[in-house]
Amino acid sequence: MKKLPVIIDCDPGHDDAIALIAALASEKLEVLGVTAAAGNQTVEKTEKNARKVLEICARTDIPAARGRTKPLRNPLSVAPEIHGDSGMDGPLLPEPSMPVCKESAAVLIAKLVEESPQPVALIVTGPCTNAAVFLLAYPHLHKKIAKISLMGGGAYLGNRTALAEFNIWTDPEAARIVMESGIPLEVYGLDVTHKAMIYRQEFSLFRQRKETVFQFLADLLDFFGGTYLEARHLPGAPMHDSCAVIGLTNPELFTYRETTISVETESARSRGALTMDLRPGAERQDSVCGKIALDVDREGFLKVLLRACETITRQRREKGYAS
Ligand code: BDR
Ligand code: CA
Numbered sequence: 001m002k003k004l005p006v007i008i009d010c011d012p013g014h015d016d017a018i019a020l021i022a023a024l025a026s027e028k029l030e031v032l033g034v035t036a037a038a039g040n041q042t043v044e045k046t047e048k049n050a051r052k053v054l055e056i057c058a059r060t061d062i063p064a065a066r067g068r069t070k071p072l073r074n075p076l077s078v079a080p081e082i083h084g085d086s087g088m089d090g091p092l093l094p095e096p097s098m099p100v101c102k103e104s105a106a107v108l109i110a111k112l113v114e115e116s117p118q119p120v121a122l123i124v125t126g127p128c129t130n131a132a133v134f135l136l137a138y139p140h141l142h143k144k145i146a147k148i149s150l151m152g153g154g155a156y157l158g159n160r161t162a163l164a165e166f167n168i169w170t171d172p173e174a175a176r177i178v179m180e181s182g183i184p185l186e187v188y189g190l191d192v193t194h195k196a197m198i199y200r201q202e203f204s205l206f207r208q209r210k211e212t213v214f215q216f217l218a219d220l221l222d223f224f225g226g227t228y229l230e231a232r233h234l235p236g237a238p239m240h241d242s243c244a245v246i247g248l249t250n251p252e253l254f255t256y257r258e259t260t261i262s263v264e265t266e267s268a269r270s271r272g273a274l275t276m277d278l279r280p281g282a283e284r285q286d287s288v289c290g291k292i293a294l295d296v297d298r299e300g301f302l303k304v305l306l307r308a309c310e311t312i313t314r315q316r317r318e319k320g321y322a323s
Pocket of ligand 1: 016125159165240
């Protein structure tokens, strides 16, 4: 089977780490590179966390680069109340030893896209800053981007404000550049990511397995589920970012609506909110530019994550790592 080449721009982040695991385990994707955005924490921290995840998955062959230190216009406002001071508090991991690329995120994305014989999908699970910088700087490469799959926004929900979700709210100008680029777009917003919930009583599915990756996931879930209980009163851990990966590998698990999608950047009250047209019949208009996921088969989704941990465990063993 021909794999879809992907580049993941992320801000790990507990759920970003789980998204990376899902992507690295999939036989349908080939991860060409991982780039880090400033979002959940400063880019120095998210980039270090990205390398920690690559190391735990025995994928130190994948290049990792650091992106911009701040959004295009907003000051950076990080989320320690959800992800802790390190951006990935909970699991105790050694400092990463694999090197970080000398190129910036946008330059690495351009290089990997240019070198790829096939069009590449861009998966964005943090603020869109790096993706926007890449799109602005390399217009001739747009045709080599097969699609952009991103976690952000919501049709009916916000979390950072009543109307805006964290990733989009952090850098609305960048999100608008990405969404108005004309590149096929898949959006996984809070409507669906809150349905892709692992409930607290299910964390033991990971904890009961003694292998490294299962324990890592259980540590992530304990911390993330804990902060979500405290800050948002949710009954589990919403798997926001892995939706943008599993949507590519298992689209049959999701229900989508086609629509126009953009971002409100002007109004003070709704800055960072998605703008879309979900009126019945609107999807037949010429201006449709993407699809938004609104529902997911939660149990199917959980099975994909459990299988991903099995796969990474096997891959670690094959490479001589302790299980
Ligand atoms: C998004 O914000 C971050 O906290 C998560 O990693 C996810 O990408 C959810 O609003
Ligand atoms: Ca994220």
